[in-house]
Amino acid sequence: MRVWRYADDINTDMLFPGKYTYTCSTPEEIRPHLLEDLDPEFAGNVKPGDVIMAGANFGCGSSREQPVVGLKDAGIAAVVAESFARIFYRAAINQGLVLVEAPEAVKAYREGDEVALDVESGKITVGGRDFSFPPLPPEILAIRDAGGLLPYARKKLAGSR
């Protein structure tokens, strides 16, 4: 898996500048501006299956969901971080973007290390070393398994009315 490595406190303005918040909403509009002010190389070079590996408090700042929508659309296999900001964490669940909170794995990573991920069994391998991460609670897995929050809500609505 190809790794894009970033530091602590990567905020939503770095992931998707606020000046586009009210003019870009669809994945097609979002894609060219992904990580624009953080890493100008990212948007043009990201490939499906790539992984972002970052420090603590990833996704802090605004409630804008465009970064999540854009990363999911770009085919990012997972964002692995030491920790996530809470709104970003919820937004990822709602879009079905995989987040892995694995501080030890992030700290162990060195440039060039091979990274492999097994989300179902909760295992990430970094440079030959295995690290485990806790599974999502069943209530949250139900949202992800439905394909995101809106499909989940639609299923519930169809059943209740």
Added chain:
Amino acid sequence: MGMTFAEKVLAKAAGLPEVEPGQIVTVKPDHLLTHDNTAAIIGKIEGDLEKYGVVNEELPIIVLDHVVPAANEKTATGHARVREFAAKHDLSNFYDVGTGVCHQVVVEKGHALPGRVLVGSDSHTCSYGAVNAFSTGIDRTEAAALLLTGETWFRVPPTVKVTLRKKLQPPVSAKDVILTIIGDISAGGATYQAVEFHGSVDTLSSLSVEDRFTISNMGIEMGAKIAVFPCDEVTDEYLKSLGVSRDDYEPVWADPDAEYAGELYYDLSAIEPAVAFPHKVDNVKEVKDVEGLEFQQALLGTCTNGRASDLRAAAAILEGKKVAPSVRLLVLPASRAVLSEVLEDGTLEKLVDAGALVLPVGCGPCLGAHQGVLAPGERCLSTANRNFKGRMGCKEAEIYLASPQTVAASALSGRLTDPRRVA
């Protein structure tokens, strides 16, 4: 074992006798706030709205504030769509362009009350902790689902208890308190956690609802889910002034034997004027150590510091003086009600006479969409809540966060100045 504020509110909302940190609960929030992003939110569920309608027309609070008045055809079209949606579904809590910044409007209109649960598709929804509400930010997709179902989930947060002691020494202000705390515990220092502010009657009664608003508003800048004050006489008096009856709300507060994940203590009398340097809110320094830094734009206002008391504090410093010719001082009142208040009492005249440019009530240049975008190499000293790279529309510009008092004192010379030397 006693319960924290968050545990009590969530237990009650979920219909459970008790809850513990880590537990996931399903709740029906009292209100859902959305703003200009309502257009994108309803765009996700057009077919569903046709089929199911809005779950409860009292639930949404919609405030157009982020890019107001509209800056271009696209934002204008978005606003028009939101108006049409509000009319079609007969939504009672729709506030059009010019009412104010959403967070100020939610509180001013009496929607955020003690003990209530509010969510909003804006990260600064945590502001209503100032009036003892449980309020927090969510994303657009969750807001869309809430419009249809009226319910969502929360993981019960662990809580940090912050005890405030003594009183602030003006011109040191509430902004300096929250900047100091964030500088101490870092931008991720309270991630996933609730923050409760405690203190003696003497200490807490020295903090107005406006002061508390500034502090709760920035809870998200340390990662907090909520940042909440108890409901006391100050809260009751404030809500009474809005026309809210004491019978309309049930305050909630932590038990004395509640269990906390951490405890912090702050002596308010020892707080120094503080400034957050680029590009992180936790990059906090004491103003006295960094005086002299030149800047070209000053922003006084926003949902963090755009209330009458903030503008008055700045006007008291600027009265009869002139802002440096090298500085553009932008004043952004948080709402029409605030604007009326500062028009009537002469505050606005003092600011304008000193050289301020008054912007339409709303979010203005805070998020870089319009009205005061910075040029490369420029610096802005701002009373807003974020100084992220690119936040004010230019990634080669720098944003410094401080109190209204520090911004006003510094605008006189165009150099960062400790307000105690001017006030």
